Amino acid sequence: MGGQPIGPGMFKAAMADTPREALNWRLAFSVICFGLMGAARGLDEGLISTTIAQKSFISEYGLxxxxxxxxxxxxQxxxxxxxxxxxxxxAxxxxxxxxxxxxGRIWATRQLCTIWIIGTIVYITANGNYGQILAGRFVMGLGIGxxxxxxxxxxxxxxxxxxxxLCICIFSGAVYLGIMLGYFANWGTSLHISNNSADQWIDATVMHIIFAxxxxxxSVFALESPRWxxxxxxxxxxxxxxxxxxxxxxxxxxVRAELIDIHDQLEREREATLGSGFFGPLKELFILPSNRYRIMLGLMCQLLGQWSGGNSITIYAPSFFALLGTTGQSEKLFATAIFGVVKLVSSLICAFFLVDFLGRKxxxxIGIILQFISMTYIAIYLTAVPAITSGGVRSESAKHAGAGAIVFIYFSGVGWALGWNSIQYLIGAEIFPLRVRSLGTSMIMxxxxxxxxxxxxxxxxxxxxxxxxxxxxxxxxSVVTLLGLAFTYFFLPETAGKSLEGMDELFSLPWHLIGRKGEALTAGSGSVAEAVARGDTEKVAYIEQAEHAEHAGTAPTTQAK
Known part of the structure; x- marks a missing residue:
């Protein structure tokens, strides 16, 4: 395994090292329960992007x-x-x-769902009150965030x-499940409910309450995180x-290897702690060099991902389709709904076939390159055919080029779903040590x-x-996507196949090596769980001694490399 890039061979080896029993219904239930939370953000983006284009909403709020x-x-x-x-x-x-x-993770889920439902109720009962609709959406955000x-x-x-x-990308996939359902819900209500009725957008928004x-x-039947x-x-x-x-x-x-790794990491973190309470973990995030790199990595992924245009197109999809020549409310909403399908399928392909199979980088x-090509084509088209943005008459060739631009909107959605949208959640969740994981992820989000x-x-x-x-x-x-590609090459480490506890060794390397050579330099070493997977007899012996020492009240003597 040492030094090989992530690929089909390593993925098959990693799967072979995972007992079949570990891939079971209880794990699937937990992944579905928490993965569905991605639909919270997706529903809001899908619904609000099409709600503000609904004639009933426009009339009710004077837009x-x-x-x-x-x-x-x-x-504004x-x-x-x-x-x-x-x-x-x-907030x-x-x-x-x-x-x-x-x-804990379970009770945190229950309270956020409650806040999410309360906010939605305030939002849909605004009845033309602009202040109440802002207040309701703010409370929704407290839960969705x-x-x-x-x-x-x-x-x-x-x-x-x-x-x-795969498991974490189920969350990002659910984002697009929510977006797609939001798009189709508003498209459907625009067809079947009068433009003069507020029910046109309210009926679709009730989906928030259903998912919550x-x-x-x-969550009543889910298991609490063993690490917490x-x-x-x-x-x-x-x-x-x-x-x-x-x-x-x-x-x-x-199981024993995973538990020993958890306790070993907790023990190391307790020894390295810089204080208790809120400020202790906060100091650890910014004083320890390995954690500073983690924070930088998470923040830059958010910055470059958010300003690459993928999320902007998701939120304002009807406006962008109108900009490129799609006319009529139903046509815009239908084009937007198909856009949601494209993104959902792309995110599922990433989750099931790419992010573990090919690796994160x-x-x-691949996603960034697709986005770059798409954004550049659309930019060239809008520059070459200024009549499209001023409402002027277009030639036949310009119309064909415009159809191509609409196709590239869809390709940009594929790139965003394969790339930044998955990585922005995945990296933040897996790179931090247990003691500061919640704080680090919270700051990044x-x-x-x-x-x-x-x-x-x-x-x-x-x-x-x-x-x-x-x-x-x-x-x-287009420029931001190009910067993102350079950042990925130089600074983003490959974390596929690494245990959470094995990340420490990767981020202990000099900063200039982590992104380009970190996976190769730390391959074949790391946590006890990784040692068990590759048949490292010395670390397996360490497991036996650690268990014996725990019962005998002594410390294990075998040195785990």
């Missing part, structure tokens, strides 16, 4: 350019409604750190290392839960929603003719 609103004021009002969930999500992501650490911390952290902690990428309710009920239980000193319950999740007896080498690089808020507010203004214009906006997206 029409005219005597009362200039183009800039209309863009639309941005406020769209972005209010992101503002609430900033929600911060709350999630406290909830995850204090009450927590999902991006709680769910990926839980999924990373319960997943076997061989399929950790499903997750809330499923071990962190708070409930070692016996941690062993029981790990045994149930793997469907293996607690004394099985696979290759999957992300707080930055995620700050960026998303800025993006939601900025893009409608960037598209205005007296600002960057549509062509300038797409040139901007």
């Amino acid at each position: 029409t350019k005219g005597k009362n609103l200039t183009a800039a004021e209309l863009a 009002k639309q941005g406020n409604i769209t972005a209010m969930v992101q503002i609430g999500s900033v 929600g992501a911060l709350i999630a750190f406290i909830a995850c650490d204090k009450i 927590q999902t991006t911390v709680v769910a990926p952290a839980y999924l990373a902690e319960i997943a076997p290392r061989s399929i950790r990428g 309710g499903i997750i809330l009920i499923m 239980l071990a962190k708070i000193g409930k070692d016996e319950q941690a062993a029981i839960n790990m045994s149930k999740l793997r469907q293996l007896p607690a004394e099985h080498p696979y 290759r999957a992300l690089s 707080t930055f995620h929603f700050v960026n998303q808020y800025g993006n939601s507010k900025a893009v409608p203004i960037m598209l205005l003719k007296d600002q960057m214009k549509p062509q300038g906006t797409f040139w901007f997206f």
Whole structure:
């Protein structure tokens, strides 16, 4: 295994090292329960992007350019409604750190679902009150923002290392399940409910309550994370839960290796601790060089991902389709709904076939290249055919080129789903040590929603003719995707196949080696679980001694390399 890049051979080897019992119904249930939380953010993006294009909503909240609103004021009002969930999500992501650490992953899920439902009720009962609709969407954000911390952290902690990428990417896949359902719901209501009825957008928005309710009920039957239980000193319950999740007896080498790694990492973290309470872990994040690199990595993934244009197109899809020549409300909403299908299928392909099979870096690089080609084509088209943005007459060749631009909108969705959308959740969930995982993930996702808020507010203004214009906006997206490709090559390490506890060795390397050579330099070494997988007899002996020492009250003497 040493030094080989991630690929089909290594993926098959990793799967061969995973007992068949570990891939069971209980693991699948837990992954579905927490993976579905991705639909929270997806539903909001899919619903709000098409809701603000619904005639009933436009009429109810005065979203029409005219005597009362200039183009800039209309863009500002639309941005406020769209972005209010992101503002609430900033606070929600911060709350999630406290909830995850204090009450655990399961109870954190229950309280966020409750907040999510309350916010939705306030939102759909606004009845034309602009202030109430903003308040309701803010409260929704308090719940939705927590999902991006709680769910990926839980999924990373319960997943076997061989399929950790798949399990976490179920969350990002559910984002697109939510987006697709949101798009189709509003398209359907636009066809079958009168444009004069508020039910046109309210009936679709009720899907928020349905999904929150499903997750809330499923959480009653889910198991708490063994790693969180071990962190708070409930070692016996941690062993029981790990045994149930793997469907293996607690004394099985696979289970014992995972538990020993968890306790070893906790012990190392306690020795390296820089204080207790909130400020202790905070200092560890920014004083320890390995953690500083982790924070930098997570923040840059959010920054480059959010401003690559993929998320902007998701939120304002009807506007972009209209910009490229798709006319008529139903046609725009239908094109947007198909866009949701494309993204969902792409995210599932990434989850099941790419992120563990090819590795994180290759999957992300493929996605970024697809985005770059798509954004560049659209930018060139908008620059070459300015008539499309001014409402002028287009030639036949320009119309054909415009059809190509619409196709490239779909390709950009494929690239975003394969690349940044999956990685922005996956990397943050798997790179941090257990002691600071909730805090680190919380900080990264707080930055995620700050960026998303800025993006939601900025893009409608960037598209205005007296600002960057549509062509300038797409040139901007194109440059950011190119920067993202360079960042991926130089700084993003390959983490596929690594145990959570084995990440420490990777991030202990000099900073300039982690991204380019980290996987090769740390292959064949790491955690006890990885040693068991590759048949390292010395570390297997360490497991036996560690277990014996625990019962005898002494320390093991075998040195684990």
